[in-house]
Amino acid sequence: MPAIPPINVTAFIDRHRLSPFQVMTVVLCFLIVAIDGFDTAAIGFIAPAIRAEWQLTPAHLAPLFGAGLAGLMAGALIFGPLADRFGRKRVLIFSVVFFGFASLASAGSGDLWQLIALRFLTGLGLGGAMPNTITLTSEYCPEPRRSFLVTTMFCGFTIGSAIGGLASAWLVESFGWRSVLLTGGVMPLVLSLVLIWKLPESVRFLVIARKPVERIVALLQRVAPAEDLRGATFAVPERAPGSPVSHLFKPAFLRGTLLFWLTFFMSLLVIYLLSSWLPTLLRTTGLSLRTAAIVAAMFQVGGTLGAIVLGWLMDRFNPHYVLSASYALAGVCIATIGALATSPLLVSVAVFFAGFCVSGSQVGANALSANFYPTDCRATGVAWANAVGRLGSVVGSVGGATMLSLGWSMPALFAAIGVPALLAGMTMLTLGRFRARPARNPVPA
Incomplete structure (x- = not known):
């Protein structure tokens, strides 16, 4: 029996039709980005209520908005390289849990500077999550539809922003501005449980990291259930030295x-x-x-x-x-x-x-x-x-x-x-x- 040549997982994904498993992965990344959009829009809607409660001037609010942007930048710089070292799924889940707890803590802020510090930490988690959703979605989408699926997934941000604005207007009026931050903290923590259960690791990362073949086969079998992958081996791209x-x-x-x-x-x-x-x-x-x-x-x-x-x-x-x-x-x-x-x-x-x-x-x-x-x-x-x-x-x-x-x-x-x-x-x-x-x-x- 002739030896089966090693499988190139990128080519394998590209030549198969989009499966329900891949659609689920895109939807989960969509939900992560939507929560990011919710948080981004919500802070703008609750700012007037924070200003009134703490008797702040508009100049006092500038660091509050800047802290979130600074956190997003720092999170992207830190968590991007970590995802290439330790995997997309692990870093994504950590980022989601991190900004969930940071948002919950923000709801208990006693003064402006405490809130600014916690908004930076929230941004840190959000900054780590967003680029990794793009990466994971890209690595599971077949090349002929990749751009469309990645851009559609990222529309979760604007939809989440719209929901954040509408929800904030109702929550602030009914329960105060802290309820918005509580909501923004609970949602990612609940979603993280689903991510632990359902979100797959990037199969491309598993190959290049030389993880057990059984894990790779199990994921590719969900991409293409009709394929017989018994005894399959995988072409491992050479991992370049250095960071x-x-x-x-x-x-x-x-x-x-x-x-x-x-x-x-x-x-x-x-x-x-x-x-x-x-x-x-x-x-x-x-x-x-x-x-x-x-x-x-x-x-x-x-x-x-x-x-x-x-x-x-x-x-x-x-x-x-x-x-x-x-x-x-x-x-x-x-x-x-x-x-x-x-x-x-x-x-x-x-x-x-x-x-x-x-x-x-x-x-x-x-x-x-x-x-x-x-x-x-x-x-x-x-x-x-x-x-x-x-x-x-x-x-x-x-x-x-x-x-x-x-x-x-x-x-x-x-x-x-x-x-x-x-x-x-x-x-x-x-x-x-x-x-x-x-x-x-x-x-x-």
Whole structure:
């Protein structure tokens, strides 16, 4: 009987149809990201109640928001490399449990600085969870549908944000602001029990970590129940020496790493600047508070739809060029907002397409970064790109106030905001052209 050649698990997953087991994995990651979105939106809704109870000024609240962003950045930097060393499932569950307990502790805060410290810890757990959901989803999805499934999974963030806003409004009125943090702590702890039971470890990680063959076969059998895997062996990619972080800067990946970092920085700068300041900017044109809030909400609606549509397009065309065109169009749409700001209907359309293009592209960039790096540094690559992007989110959140103080006209202001989106489009185009060149010394991923 001829020997059965070793199975390449990546090719195995790519050639089979999506199974219920893989759908379950995507749904579990969706729920993790949704809880992240709930927490992110909730802190903004409870801030007025915290301010009233503790008699704070708006300036006192700035560190509260900044602490969460700093925690997200630190969590991505720390937990990405750990996931490449110890596995996606283990780090994901730890991150979810960690931010659940941190959120519960936040509900008992006695003063502002205690709450700020606990919000940092909550962000630390959230920052570790989000990139690993992208990595795990990517590693279980077949290549022909990978971008669409990863971007659809990540829509859990905007859906969770919407639920967080609605739930917070009711909970604060009925039970006070601490009830929102309690809810945000209980949900991940309950979900962690389901994750321990149902969430699989990445089969690619198990192979590269040389885990028992029985574990790998059991997981692949759930991907393709009809396959006979008795006596199967698996092709083990060579694990490069050194830390996962050092792999990001090797010649084969250095240029891509820097281009992804620049893209994430510019993209999240625009997203957080518009998310934080768009209602305020629209109010200066004479729109009512209610109208400004509705128009601003179209940014999130557009982002959710954009993530799904762009993910579908990325699976059918060159994903770099899809994202490059989308980012460039985002710059145009953002600039258009300033010219249409006095017309609620037209500005709503412009804001919708700005969200569609820039937020949708950011989700697509997450999926693309997961596909760029090999298994032994994938979680680190995705996580560190997100961490650099968080620097952009801080610049965007703070930069809005600076731009307002300059006294620019609305068209000039939004034209300036659109420039980073155009730069993100240029970096994606550059990355696409770089990766299209035939490598002289190709490095197997």
